[in-house]
Amino acid sequence: MVSPLSLSFFTFFLFLFLSHPQAQAQSQSQSDPQSPTNDPPTICIIGSGIGGSSVAHFLRLYSSSSNSNPFSIHIFERNGVVGGRMATVNVSGHTFEAGASILHPKNYHAVNYTELLGLKNKDPSSDSFSLGIWDGQKFVFKTLSFSSNIPFVDKIVSLANSLLMFLRYGFSLLKMQTFVESTVNNFLKYYERFESRPVFETVDEMLKWAGLYNLTTRTLQEELIDVGLSPLLIKELVTVITRINYGQSASISGLAGAVSLAGSGGGLWAIEGGNWQMAAGLINSSDAALHLHEEIDSVSYLGEYYELNSTKGNSYKCEVAVVATPLAELNIQFTPPISIPKRKLQHTHATFVRGLLNPGYFGLDAVSEIPKLVATLEDPDLPFTSISVLKKHDEKDFTYKIFSREPMADILLDSFFSVRQETIRIDWGAYPHYNAPEEFAPFILDDRNLYYVNAFENAASTMETSAVAAENIARLILSRFFSQVLLISSNLGSNSDGEILHVDL
Numbered sequence: 001m002v003s004p005l006s007l008s009f010f011t012f013f014l015f016l017f018l019s020h021p022q023a024q025a026q027s028q029s030q031s032d033p034q035s036p037t038n039d040p041p042t043i044c045i046i047g048s049g050i051g052g053s054s055v056a057h058f059l060r061l062y063s064s065s066s067n068s069n070p071f072s073i074h075i076f077e078r079n080g081v082v083g084g085r086m087a088t089v090n091v092s093g094h095t096f097e098a099g100a101s102i103l104h105p106k107n108y109h110a111v112n113y114t115e116l117l118g119l120k121n122k123d124p125s126s127d128s129f130s131l132g133i134w135d136g137q138k139f140v141f142k143t144l145s146f147s148s149n150i151p152f153v154d155k156i157v158s159l160a161n162s163l164l165m166f167l168r169y170g171f172s173l174l175k176m177q178t179f180v181e182s183t184v185n186n187f188l189k190y191y192e193r194f195e196s197r198p199v200f201e202t203v204d205e206m207l208k209w210a211g212l213y214n215l216t217t218r219t220l221q222e223e224l225i226d227v228g229l230s231p232l233l234i235k236e237l238v239t240v241i242t243r244i245n246y247g248q249s250a251s252i253s254g255l256a257g258a259v260s261l262a263g264s265g266g267g268l269w270a271i272e273g274g275n276w277q278m279a280a281g282l283i284n285s286s287d288a289a290l291h292l293h294e295e296i297d298s299v300s301y302l303g304e305y306y307e308l309n310s311t312k313g314n315s316y317k318c319e320v321a322v323v324a325t326p327l328a329e330l331n332i333q334f335t336p337p338i339s340i341p342k343r344k345l346q347h348t349h350a351t352f353v354r355g356l357l358n359p360g361y362f363g364l365d366a367v368s369e370i371p372k373l374v375a376t377l378e379d380p381d382l383p384f385t386s387i388s389v390l391k392k393h394d395e396k397d398f399t400y401k402i403f404s405r406e407p408m409a410d411i412l413l414d415s416f417f418s419v420r421q422e423t424i425r426i427d428w429g430a431y432p433h434y435n436a437p438e439e440f441a442p443f444i445l446d447d448r449n450l451y452y453v454n455a456f457e458n459a460a461s462t463m464e465t466s467a468v469a470a471e472n473i474a475r476l477i478l479s480r481f482f483s484q485v486l487l488i489s490s491n492l493g494s495n496s497d498g499e500i501l502h503v504d505l
């Protein structure tokens with residue numbers, strides 16, 4: 001019997017082959033760096049990634065009341081482009097996703113954004129897929145990498161690969177699928193209607209309500225052993241997935257691990273032209289004033305408002321301030337000081353190479369024998385986490401993406417590339433370094449109106465989890481600052497006939 005799960009694993013790895021057009025600086029409404037007026041109240045958001053742009057979106061969506069402009073929104077972004085960790089890279093004229101690449105089919109906020117903003121899903125790659133798990137000396141597991149233009153042949157190769165996977169990992173694959181599905185089902189509670197879904201003041205409360213909290217108190221490995229996964233599956237495929245998605249081993253916390261494994265299902269997708277367009281579109285449609293190249297270095301509470309100061313020397317007055325970026329590795333001065341648990345970010349070095357791998361490095365005779373995704377086991381001596389083909393230009397000309405925990409020195413790259421025409425390196429402060437039991441920063445940093453979207457990222461880091469956290473922050477702001485009984489006009493708050501419900505937040 002061939003498990004449908006094992007088939008679906010192949011689609012997980014497809015994200016490594018998705019390519020994307022170039023990111024541009026997109027300032028929809030860059031305003032002069034002047035203090036906003038107090039009337040209407042001003043909501044300032046630090047960070048223009050999916051988190052910050054989603055806060056702006058949901059604030060507008062949930063407050064379309066009789067007062068057409070109940071508040072103004074200002075978004076501050078230290079870079080010259082929006083999108084944060086959703087960004088693309090240009091490698092000799094071709095653009096590829098450099099950070100967040102794949103979306104899950106049940107990432108419903110992203111699905112809605114795509115529809116709302118008129119964005120297009122990227123067509124799935126038609127290239128055949130192959131995986132090799134490299135231990136530094138040999139491939140401990142390798143799928144067939146035969147590729148043909150005949151769909152029927154491709155299907156047979158794909159089935160044969162599924163069978164190979166089943167023969168190696170057996171029914172543990174199904175147990176893993178059940179574990180992931182149950183976590184995804186719990187997560188779906190965050191899309192329930194307002195009547196049944198409270199506004200959460202803490203991450204702990206939000207996770208407990210959805211039945212996800214316990215997963216953050218133990219490691220993924222512990223969880224998977226409990227559900228009966230074989231040690232081989234955990235050591236190989238599970239570890240390969242957590243290393244690629246979070247740059248960390250299977251000892252990350254269980255929820256981050258489950259989210260990471262959920263990216264191994266079928267139906268993964270991305271946005272044609274780059275995922276950053278979600279942030280750009282949301283900022284535009286929520287009529288927010290966007291301040292690019294404006295790095296906020298202090299946030300001070302001055303009685304009735306917050307004063308945000310930027311490294312350029314500009315000051316902004318805001319009744320509500322929202323931090324939509326991880327505070328680890330940032331040096332924002334808060335007055336009065338805030339207290340949050342210390343976090344470390346996991347750095348992932350993404351190196352893009354146009355060139356040709358050396359098959360000899362992998363003990364192979366021809367480039368065509370190298371799997372399209374070379375993934376690695378957890379071994380500190382291995383210099384890379386994964387190498388994947390992003391694009392095959394011709395038989396001797398490819399673009400590759402390499403993930404590693406340390407920077408890739410030229411001398412190291414030259415040990416496994418026979419040709420290197422262009423090399424681009426990006427050092428991402430990529431996601432939290434996960435440690436069970438996790439400790440969470442509060443959503444409300446000062447008991448007043450200073451909010452922290454990325455408190456939720458310490459449960460799991462994805463575009464969608466940022467959007468889910470942002471939606472909760474928008475509801476928190478509307479209920480706490482505006483004490484509000486506003487007209488709710490969201491899909492999430494509409495009944496099955498699409499009739500708008502009036503709900504107290």
Ligand SMILES: Cc1cc2nc3c(=O)[nH]c(=O)nc-3n(C[C@H](O)[C@H](O)[C@H](O)COP(=O)(O)OP(=O)(O)OC[C@H]3O[C@@H](n4cnc5c(N)ncnc54)[C@H](O)[C@@H]3O)c2cc1C
Nearest residue numbers: 047049050051078084085099100101102296430461462463
């Ligand atoms: C290599 C990589 C691969 C990934 N793959 C996936 C994937 O396939 N699927 C997925 O769903 N997720 C993936 N992720 C995770 C995903 O990118 C993040 O979880 C998500 O994009 C976080 O969005 P955010 O808005 O919360 O933060 P960010 O995108 O980091 O946005 C924060 C913004 O704040 C700005 N900023 C920071 N400090 C200041 C300041 N002082 N003043 C002004 N602006 C400031 C930053 O420049 C940034 O633009 C990946 C991440 C990386 C790095």
